[in-house]
Amino acid sequence: MIYAPVVAERNIKSAAGSNMENNVKEIYNIFVKHLESLRNKQFNFLKVVLDNRQEENLNKLRHK
Amino acid sequence: MATNFEGKKSQEIISITQEESLVEQEDGKQMKEKIGGLTTEVLNEGQTLFSNIPNATPEELAGFSKIQKEIKRECRKALHLVTLAAALFAASEQPVSAQNKNEGTVKEIRDNKKEQELKIENQKTFKDIFNKIRSCSLLPKHDDPGIMEYYQGEISLDKFNPKGEKISTIQAEAYMDDMNLNTLELFDAEEKTNYVFSQEMNGFSVKKYSALETPGSKIQEMEKVSFMKTPKEFVDLKNIYVGSISDEEVELMLENFKMTLDKQSRNPEYYSLANKKNVSSSAEFSPETKKFYQDKINKIVAHVNSPEYLKKLQKEFDISETEAKEHQRVRIENIKHGDFSQISQEGLIGGVKPGYDQYEVFMPSKTDSKTYVAEHEFLGHKAVDTGKGISPKAVSLISQSMHINEAYMTQGEKVLVDKYGAEQAGIMTDKARVDFNKVEEVYARIAALHMELEDLGIVKYGETVTMEHINKLKEFDAQDKLSIGSHQLLNIIDVNFLPLLLNEIAANTSDKANSFENLA
Numbered sequence: 001m002i003y004a005p006v007v008a009e010r011n012i013k014s015a016a017g018s019n020m021e022n023n024v025k026e027i028y029n030i031f032v033k034h035l036e037s038l039r040n041k042q043f044n045f046l047k048v049v050l051d052n053r054q055e056e057n058l059n060k061l062r063h064k
Numbered sequence: 065m066a067t068n069f070e071g072k073k074s075q076e077i078i079s080i081t082q083e084e085s086l087v088e089q090e091d092g093k094q095m096k097e098k099i100g101g102l103t104t105e106v107l108n109e110g111q112t113l114f115s116n117i118p119n120a121t122p123e124e125l126a127g128f129s130k131i132q133k134e135i136k137r138e139c140r141k142a143l144h145l146v147t148l149a150a151a152l153f154a155a156s157e158q159p160v161s162a163q164n165k166n167e168g169t170v171k172e173i174r175d176n177k178k179e180q181e182l183k184i185e186n187q188k189t190f191k192d193i194f195n196k197i198r199s200c201s202l203l204p205k206h207d208d209p210g211i212m213e214y215y216q217g218e219i220s221l222d223k224f225n226p227k228g229e230k231i232s233t234i235q236a237e238a239y240m241d242d243m244n245l246n247t248l249e250l251f252d253a254e255e256k257t258n259y260v261f262s263q264e265m266n267g268f269s270v271k272k273y274s275a276l277e278t279p280g281s282k283i284q285e286m287e288k289v290s291f292m293k294t295p296k297e298f299v300d301l302k303n304i305y306v307g308s309i310s311d312e313e314v315e316l317m318l319e320n321f322k323m324t325l326d327k328q329s330r331n332p333e334y335y336s337l338a339n340k341k342n343v344s345s346s347a348e349f350s351p352e353t354k355k356f357y358q359d360k361i362n363k364i365v366a367h368v369n370s371p372e373y374l375k376k377l378q379k380e381f382d383i384s385e386t387e388a389k390e391h392q393r394v395r396i397e398n399i400k401h402g403d404f405s406q407i408s409q410e411g412l413i414g415g416v417k418p419g420y421d422q423y424e425v426f427m428p429s430k431t432d433s434k435t436y437v438a439e440h441e442f443l444g445h446k447a448v449d450t451g452k453g454i455s456p457k458a459v460s461l462i463s464q465s466m467h468i469n470e471a472y473m474t475q476g477e478k479v480l481v482d483k484y485g486a487e488q489a490g491i492m493t494d495k496a497r498v499d500f501n502k503v504e505e506v507y508a509r510i511a512a513l514h515m516e517l518e519d520l521g522i523v524k525y526g527e528t529v530t531m532e533h534i535n536k537l538k539e540f541d542a543q544d545k546l547s548i549g550s551h552q553l554l555n556i557i558d559v560n561f562l563p564l565l566l567n568e569i570a571a572n573t574s575d576k577a578n579s580f581e582n583l584a
Binding site: 034042049050053 | 095102103106109110113114117118124127131132134135138139142
């Protein structure tokens with residue numbers, strides 16, 4: 001049923017009691033990294049849209 | 065406008081720092097709030113900027129929505145993993161509160177744990193185990209499951225014996241895909257056992273197999289313990305509990321799930337759509353298409369309304385005629401209930417998207433008399449609320465019959481590789497495999513096949529199906545005269561089971577090499 005790619009290296013942590021903290025920290029850090037890159041992606045997309053719009057407006061003005 | 069835009073960019077609207085003190089809280093709740101907060105800020109930022117763009121075109125809006133969805137998805141992944149991590153921790157022998165160093169020394173905590181464990185030892189009833197699971201209510205609800213996509217994460221925890229000695233480390237992997245399948249896979253290094261807890265929007269299954277087998281052979285060797293129907297309270301991820309559950313406890317849980325499910329699926333009201341809101345709309349269909357489907361629905365209703373169908377229901381559920389009539393009534397009402405929407409994808413694909421209090425039905429805009437999409441969706445899924453109303457007998461028979469033709473999978477993947485590239489083809493094949501292993505999907509194909517067999521003149525509904533009929537069916541398949549669903553069915557079950565399935569259970573494009581794409 002489950003055939004996600006098998007994780008090559010199983011990083012088994014042995015320090016008792018610290019698993020949750022480490023795991024959560026790691027998850028958070030990965031999340032923050034992804035969020036930052038998505039934020040940039042969002043910004044770049046909007047910038048392109050806005051640039052196109054300005055170019056259109058400029059063309060319209062030129063044609064007038 | 066541009067100044068405003070650039071101005072916003074130059075400011076750091078949110079400051080994201082990675083080195084903050086993260087886990088002081090009990091159960092990851094604060095962390096979740098933090099993740100949610102950051103996401104909201106980024107989403108709001110985008111929305112503010114977008115609202116400043118005059119006369120946005122539909123394409124621009126679509127592009128923007130896509131990014132926003134991506135952001136939400138990333139947030140969900142993180143939330144899911146954090147809660148999973150917290151739940152795993154809570155589920156391990158060590159109490160969550162042990163995170164708080166003020167609560168006592170490690171030894172004291174271990175002693176407490178020992179007491180708890182001894183208590184657990186004495187609790188062997190299902191109710192106790194279930195309460196233990198419920199107390200682990202840290203996981204979020206999926207209010208928007210449609211936006212999830214495949215991902216995976218890894219978490220590990222240690223397992224202790226009652227004396228507080230570490231006996232093994234359990235490695236857990238969490239997956240979630242865009243088919244709303246949440247999976248928690250546990251590897252127990254010591255016991256050489258894997259437990260796979262997977263939870264779908266509309267189903268629950270627990271599978272157990274040996275850790276040392278390769279993925280390819282797992283599917284054949286897996287102990288088949290799969291239940292398609294899920295009582296509402298199990299749908300929430302919080303019910304996934306791992307760590308200190310023993311084999312006996314797992315067995316006990318399975319037994320209980322089975323009993324609950326059997327009882328519920330025997331009650332037609334359990335799978336009635338009457339109280340669910342239908343959110344579909346046929347507004348986009350042309351009058352011809354609408355009529356095509358309406359005729360199909362009428363035909364399907366007549367099929368379910370037939371005395372033969374009633375007899376099969378009676379036999380399948382092993383119930384009286386009066387009780388069978390109730391199932392018949394609910395199924396007909398389900399088929400007729402609500403409307404259907406046009407699916408956005410191209411091709412001859414349909415779908416029924418079940419939810420807790422609402423559901424949606426999709427049909428393709430393209431119609432083709434050779435396809436059995438309407439039969440698959442309306443009779444196979446909608447009539448039984450996508451799996452909830454499938455009889456225990458059908459679940460058991462279908463589970464036993466499942467056998468995927470690997471040559472078919474390989475061939476299908478090859479075609480996809482040419483079209484989409486190796487990586488995408490691999491993902492699509494994995495998805496196909498997941499779908500082909502769902503009882504509800506096999507059930508829907510069988511339901512549609514009943515009608516197709518009659519249309520093809522192979523065997524009249526209600527007559528006993530024999531291997532001869534199946535051979536004829538295979539001939540039709542060889543001549544490329546079967547619907548895509550039936551073609552798939554011949555490749556995902558052991559065909560020798562087919563007469564049994566057709567006799568015991570009341571129950572797309574011609575480009576068959578690409579049939580992975582046409583999963584409904």
